Amino acid sequence: MPYPVRRAPSEGTSFIPLLLRSSSFACMPLALLQDSDTQLLRERAETILWIKTQMARYGLHLADLQSAGCFSEGASFANAPARPICFRDAYGHAWDGHGDLPDWLQRAVNAGQSIEHFRVKP
Incomplete structure (x- = not known):
């Protein structure tokens, strides 16, 4: 059985990671997502998707995290x-x-x- 042949992308073709296509940033213009200045947005989108995945995997809800003290004043890393x-x-x-x-x-x-x-x- 022959292996599938992968084609090289044509010039000008860009690949947006699946994480970005499935995240809340999917509605953003493609040019904005490809801009090198948007690395932070890409990392933020990946992190949000990872958190959502972990919450779904373990059956966690926002109320569970709040009751565990995740969003209390003492849990802030902004002052660290x-x-x-x-x-x-x-x-x-x-x-x-x-x-x-x-x-x-x-x-x-x-x-x-x-x-x-x-x-x-x-």
């Missing part, structure tokens, strides 16, 4: 001091060095790139 960025790539992705490696950095390390290549020089 920002950590300095330790790693950054050419696309503007940044990581402060705390927690698990972000996807973009994990992919680069898996491809053989040294993590030190992404370290921000003081």
